[in-house]
Amino acid sequence: MIERDPQRAASRSYDLIVVGGGIMGASVLLEAARRGLRCLLLERDDFGGATSWNSLRILHGGLRYLQTADLGRFCESARERRWFCQYFPDLVRPLPCLMPLYGKGLKRLTTFGIALATNDWLSRHRNVGIHSDLCLPNGRVLSVAETIDEFALVDRQGLQGGGLWYDVVMISPQRILMEIIRWACALGGSACNYVEVMSLLVDAAKVVGVNARDRISWRGHEFHGDAVINCTGPWCRSLVQPRDGNRDKLFQPSLAFNLLLNREPVSEAGLAIQSRCPASPVYFLLPLRNRILAGTAHRPWTEDVSYSQPSGGDLDAFIADLNSAVRDLRLTRGDILRVYSGLIPATKRGSTRLAKRPVICVHSQHGGPRGFVSVCGIKYTTARLVAERALQAIYGKRCYGTDGERPQTENRIRLEDADGMLSVDDALLAEELKRLVKQEAVVYVDDLLFRRTGWCDDPKTEQRVRGRIARHLQLDGGHRIDSDSR
Template sequence: MASLGTGDFGDRVLGPAVHGEYDLAVIGGGISGVQIARHAAGHGLRTILLEREDYGSGTSSATTKAIHGGLRYLEQYDFGVVAESLAERRYLGIAAPHLVQPRSFLLAAYEWSAPKAPVLGAGVALYEAMAANRNFRVPKDIRSRRFRWVNKQELLAQVPWLQPQDLVGAWRHDDTLNLHPERLLLAILGSAISDGATAVNHAEVIALLREESGRVRGVEVLDRLGGGSHEIRAKVTVNAAGPWVESALGELAEVVGVKVKQSKGVHLLTRDLGSREGVYVRGRNGHHFMVNPWEGRTLIGPTDTLISGSADEAVTTPEDIELLLETFDSVAAEPLDRAAIEATLVGVRPLVDDGADTYTSSRRFEIFNHAESGVPGLFTVTGGKWTTARAMGEKVLEKVLKVEAENLPPTRKFDSRHLPVAGSFGDFGSLEAAFEAALQREPELGIPERNRLHLARLYGTGHGAVLELIRQDPGLAREISPANGCRDILAQVVYGVCEEGARTLRDVVDRRLTLGTLGLVSEAALRLVAEALRPLLGWRAEDTESQVGEYLRTQAAMRAVIESVG
């Protein structure tokens, strides 16, 4: 597989080749696989992570941008998941305060709501009681406030789009915003790499390697960009491919009996609806949804729809959009202007198949040791969510180390609960102080404050390496798409390839930059990025046209679905 390029992070992401035997191979580069790899490397195991597309390109990037304790799971009496989620929410705030920040949410109640406002208040009180230590060791300017009641008049002043008829008020409580999930995932992956892990994207596991005894001894991987296949030997293999876990198991899926229930989640990305706090409300049709202000825009969703077949085929349909519009309009003062919808996000959640519908299914995770089905050396993880992925990684390693003690080398202790992720600013006492320090770095470069803050937010201490690229080539300070409020600059494109393993236009636009997450991307911006990528990746003119054309076609198909809804 091709070398990633220069730079310590870059060399360790792909390296010139993958040779020898690993202690642990992890299938899947979403947040679950990344956290498993982080904990394996943290324990000192020689670890390789393999991702079929790009890190975080599936469900992990299609979120409501929230790190939350799961308030609504109290309704299902899933207290264990709530308690774990609340603890993990705090750990993420400590680990990555530049990417995880407080967000107030308003739990709106109508006279016809079920449960009624007093019961909702009791639930919020219990929720906060379960998070009594939520501010311990958290930087002072991103600490959570106590919950309180917001009356109807105050609520309407804050959320002008709510339907006033029958509105009672709302319970305001603090949860947490996952500002850029794609960047947070890369930061956690950077932590794994710092501890010695290898990660390879665009590497599809096409077979599991087995000994005559039946033990799995690694994987066969297809290089989806360079072509050719590679055998990667590993003492233990963990399948964390999310909605694709059955596909990764291949013919063994029937043998080990793993079944995943797939829930499609669709969000609408709209122009700013005017509220500064998130709103969580149940529509008259019984569906809950969240309206979350984000980056000068608003996210509405998600849906929670059972689907079958391959997760690759999950796309936003007119029915998905109509369901969200019906739910929103039922509690809105006026129907949502269809022209306000700029884009959609779609992801597939891999839920534990517990017999319940997708909405009430637990968000817990399960770890399967396939030695119990006659296939030793192989584990599969299903379920879970962004917030609890660290705990998942920790518990997967606990189980692997216990079951496979005879086959793995001695390990060191590793506790990630209070460890910063790669690029975290460390102990400045407050996030404001950290950003102020970033603004004072290398003032002679003449970079506007808005771009400096943008880089500090996305990269933490790593923004210094982006600034160094600008020092070497001042033209890299150029903004890519200022017309839509995007603060990305060309230096980030170079950094994304040379230091973060980006290999396609979509890798860069959607997950190394913020550009692709903010709605429609203009052809001019795409071509500017593609031209910057061309010398870095050795593209020919036809390669550039192919990458730009594919992105535009996908974007046009999404817009056609949006515009088909009246």
């Protein structure tokens, strides 16, 4: 249970305070709790409400890293993908991925075949300890006929075959993040959303806690802890002193966005597509509940990090790229159902060249206070591993985690999409809503609809969902859930 009680949380002392409740902060909280640390997570908005909510949903095993012979990143990604399969088997599934091959560069059949064989050999332990339903087969090169059979709209001019491999897709990224926080709280951790950290508390050049404000009651609180890990992504500089020598190496924002398209999937596989234009990027088309999720497009970002939406021109350019890669799609901006956008780290501000390594900054080494670390992760897949390394930066390698199963949530209606909640009877829905609101720190209706469930993932059923919810939850003047419903 995630108990949102800032006043009670402020009455305790902690070994570690985690600032930021995206996948990076949630992972740090879990790894800290697994190590027996008294830990608290504070998030100024709702858990997973920024970039983490806008994920393309793929847990990559690292095939792309073979292109640059980055075996370290490959092995890390394959290992962490397996971790998600091991602990969240109900929230992930295998994803066949297909790339059409046209006989040029890395798209030669022999070259891609070698890459697939290398991928399978280097990840040969990927299915150890994994449920049979989640085991990933070896990849292979498909014939022209097989490729067309899998992807009927493929550009057939010059087509020589296709490369087929397997990754993992998250059924519900928001549920995974919430289950990570629930797991941490079951191990003794604490988490409060809508609590904004305003500044560090420092005594004798050492962090002793944070000064924060409850954004619901607007009361101020001091939270005392021996160490603070800053996981606030694009906002990370707000807690870092201007004289800190490593300040400029922290998160440099770049815009990334995905589009949910009002089109039926063109393949059961995730499609890696690319236009014939020189240096054009590779995009993925994923089947998502009878729609297409397309991504990821990247644009430079020099604006305020509090706003991260692509412009109309950005959307048109992405649509044009997709139409160039799959000519028979004939997409227009009117086909866009939802834009998922967020800021991810680049090598420098105003660039789309993405960071290749996470940043773990121990601020005491650069003029900052002792016990303060900032973490900038780069992938949902490897967030847990980066969290582990961030803890080691404070506590050393002696800080090992304990094994243990994730506590199961007894959901009696399906949370991943709207089908279950629209068909269940009123009595059961009311009971489950009350349980969710109470156990998962739900404050606003959108917390429930977007970040505890996937009930509004499809905009076409959103109004029906909101109508049913409104009949069962009392709203406090607007979108906030009345305390009687909690």
